[in-house]
Every structure is written in C-alpha cells, then in structure tokens.
Amino acid sequence: MKTDIEIAQEAKISPISEIAKKVGLSENDIEYYGKYKAKVGLNIMEKGKDGKLILVTAITPTPAGEGKTTTTIGLADGLSRIGKKTVVALREPSLGPVFGIKGGAAGGGYAQVVPMEDINLHFTGDFHAIGAANNLLAAMLDNHIFQGNSLGIDPSKITLHRCVDMNDRQLRYVEDGLGGPKSGVPRKDFFDITVASEVMAVFCLATSISDLKARLSRMIVGYTYEGKPVTAGDLKAAGAMTALLKDALKPNLVQTLEGTPAFVHGGPFANIAHGCNSVIATKTALKLGDYVVTEAGFGADLGAEKFLDIKCRFADLKPAAVVVVATVRALKMHGGVPKTELTEEDLPALERGLPNLLRHVSNMKNVYGLPTVVAVNRFPTDTDKEISLVIEKCRTLGVNVVLSTVWAEGGKGGEELAREVVRLSEEKSDFNFCYQTSRPIKEKISAIVQKIYGGKDVVYTPEAEEEIEKLTALGFADTPVCMAKTQYSFSDDQSLLGAPENFTVTVRSVRISAGAGFVVALTGNIMTMPGLPKVPAAENIDVSPDGKIIGLF
Secondary structure, X not given: OOOHHHHHHHOOOOOHHHHHHHOOOOHHHEEEOOOOOEEEOHHHHHOOOOOEEXXXXXXXXXOOOOOHHHHHHHHHHHHHHOOOOEEEEEOOOOHHHHHOOOOOOOEEOOEEXXXXXXXXXXXXXXXXXXXXXXHHHHHHHHHHXXXXXXXXXXXXXXXXXXXXXXXXXXXXXEEEOOOOHHHOOOEEEXXXXXXXXXXXXXXXXXXXXXXXXXXXXXXXXXXXXXXXXXXXXXXXXXXXXXXXXXXXXXXXXXXXOOOOEEEEOOOOOOOOOOOOOOHHHHHHHHHHOOEEEEEOOOOHHHHHHHHXXXXXXXXXXXXXXXXXXXOHHHHHHHOOOOHHHOOOOOHHHHHHHHHHHHHHHHHHHHHOOXXXXXXXXXXXXXXXXXXXXXXXXXXXXXXOEEEEOHHHHHHHHHHHHHHHHHHHHOOOOOOOOOOOOOOOHHHHHHHHHHXXXXXXXXXXXXXXXXXXXXXXXXXXXXXXXEEEOOOOOOOOOOOOOOOOOOOEEEEEEEEEEOOOOEEEEEEOOOOOOOOOOOOOHHHHOEEOOOOOEEOOO
C-alpha cells in the first residue's frame, strides 16, 4: 500500500497558473511562490457574489482516526466531479504536530492538497512571519522596561508570551533577562506554540491590512503597577508587526490531487485557540466558487463551536450545510474497545459509542439550526450490521448517513456525499448562535458547557474569578468566549469518552485576547505549548540524496 507522501509525489499536478484560471484569476491577481503555489491579492474578496459555505467537522477524536481533512478535500473533489465550481479552504499545518505525533494536515490517500511536503513544512513562510511579529512585540515590551519603563509596566503582570512553532515543553516556563544589568530585566516568562498565539488569532480574523493593524494595536501585553492595560499600540509596535505580516496576509492558493483549487491559510489549533483558517481565505474562496468546503479543527464541540460562535459572528458568515465525520472504529473506541481490537464486529460497543456522534449532530442541527449530514469513512473491517446501526441511530435525529471512500478513491468516493450536501444546501436553515455576546462572561461559558458539551455546571478557581471581575470592569465582558479544552472528551477530562453527562468543567484561568476580540477560558490541564512524544515523528523524516523528502505523513 502506498503512503500518503508516495501518492502525493507520484501525482501529476498542474502549474498553479492553470488552477488560478479555473476560478477566473488572472496573472495580475496572483503572486508566484514557485511553480505550484501562489498568493492571491486581497482585493478578490470584495468582488462578485458569494458561493455556499459547507462546514466539515467531526466526532470527538480518537487514536483510531476520523479523517476530517481528508473528507473535506474528497468532498470538494466530489463536488467538482458532479459539475460544481468548488474551492477548498483549509488551515496551514503547524510544524509542532508534523514533527510530533499527529503528522501533517494535508489530507490523506487520494484526497490530499499538494504539494504536500511544502504545505506541511515551511510553505510560504506565513507561520515564520507570525512568530516574528509576536516575538518583535515581546522584544519591544522588554526593551521598553529595560530603557526606563515610562509606561510603568509591572514585570510581574506581563501577559504576552513568546512563541515558537514547535512542540517544546522545555519552554513552557522559563526565566530570562539573566546575566546582569546589560542583559535585560530578570523575570519569569512563557512560550506558546505559534498557533496558540494571539497574533495567529488576529491574523486569521483580520479582514484587511488596516483591520490587521488595528487588531494588533489593541493587543494587551500586560498591566501597569496601577492595573491599567498596556497595549501593542502603547508600545508603538503595531506598524512594524503589520509590516512583517503584510505579505503573509494574502491567502495561499494550491490544489487538490484532482485539481480542485484550494486555499490553505492560517492555522490556530482548535483546542487552545479558535481553530479555523483565515477569514480572508474563506471570503476570497466564496467569491471564486459556487461551493466552498472548509473544516474546523478537532471535534464539533471545539472547532465547529468556535467557527460558528466566533468566526461566523465576526465575519458575517452563514454555512449552508454541515458534515459531521465519523468512523465505526472511532465510535467503538468511544464505546470502550481498545485500539488493538477494532477490527472485530462489536455492536454493543458501537451502540455505547454512538451517543458521541449523536450529540455532535444534535448540536449542529438543533442548537445552531443547520442542515446536517453524517459522513462515515468506511474501513474494510466495518460490517454491514455496524453501518446499519449508525444509519438507524442518525435517522432518529432526522439526519442521513453517507458512506465515504475518499481516502481510497478520491473524489469518486465523495460523489454521493457531494450530492447530499448540494441537496441540504438548498434547504431553508435557521442559523443561531449558542449564546449572545451581551450576556456576562460566566453565562456564555455555561451556555457552551451545558448546550454543546452536555455538562452540568462550571466551577472557577479563585484566579479565574478574579480575572473575570477584572475583565468585566475593564469593559471586555461583551465579547465571544474561546474555550481552551482537551479535544479528547466533551468534558475537561480526556478520560471521559463517549457522551458523558452530569460532569463539571473547571475553568482555571481566563484571559483577554483584545486584538482577536474574545475572552479565552482555560479549562482542566490544557496547555498552550505541547510536548513531543517518546518517539517523535521527526525521527522518521529524512531527505534522500536526490533531495526527495521521505517519512512525512
């Protein structure tokens, strides 16, 4: 069996100029980054009529895999095959997971975006620019304190973290400025992975260069000794940060293995950030395609909730339909079956795991009011009885189930799903948010926990209580909430699989992302800087003497 990278490297892909022509882009609209990549001008998203937006999300992830990005790409190719002018909009992969345990995020099998190696590695340098902008701000902040601290910044109340796009647990908690008076002011410091930085969130929510600069200027970096917020604007850093991000802000155009145009741009994680590709890429894609297929990170309780409650709210977007991706294997894991025993038919375990899927589906259909379909990535070991049980349970919610074989067959294996999506997108929907931003911070958090997670209550540490009072007094209560939570459970305890009930979520910390425009609530033991596993994927990645990358997945 061929690996993903072998399939990608053997594929015959078109020059990016030909892909651009498919959606009506001229030479003047694109900037080449080699033969198969280009950036597209920001002016495109102001032209023409919007297509229909299709959101692909998934059940709570397991080690068995669900294939959300693969389904997104295969569905787009399926739509193209049935004659629909289609564009994909995805996030850029972070180097942390690529070299860690998860691997790349360019799809799999015969449903991939290419050039796969470029996309999973440095791509067009966007993440490097985001990291540089963040760390420039950090350098200017510490330099201001070193040079006399005219703003009166309290070094113990600095909230800005430095960042690096790598899983490096050694940098979670550090002390810097050591080495004497000429080496800065000693203080405790922290690193986030770049995709968890506020600059990444700002980058993905900005709608123009001027909006980007305004959002960067509003970023709070710390507080004075009197408790007054200090912003990037106060440090006069926003202009230089914008200069670093000016070219990165233009969305990246690539293609699927079957030549469907694809925008891959921005990449916040969905467990610790808002988990969606950039607003600019989505809006540009909507002007170029009759159908735009996008995905939101991890399960629907994280990526889809933030896509709908944060991104759609800010960008005035309305999905026409939602696809919830599941596998029989993953549902059996939610039913208590170990990964080593998933090939055996086990209807009782599947029935125990199905409530996880049903809760996600119910949320999309009943909380948000969106037409929804379940896509089951079928494995050879799935039995007809198991598939029938999934179909039967989903019918109780009035939702159809479509089998998907896009990993093995590409767009051909997504044609049936494409037809169902087209049908659903013609239905009338009544899109609602989970909460109104005018409600107090605690009420918004409770709405997410109770309506989306299925939890009973929320408890707050004394630190979180104090932070909520402070942010409310500063006028930041009237914003959406971005929950930072484990991706492995509806709850904040990753060991609670399936669809747990009567659980309590603990909010240990709350902070403001004023530039992004939302409050972040950190729950459980979630961390904003992951670590590498015992055997990192990086150990298997290499380059052959002729320059060919191997071992990437």
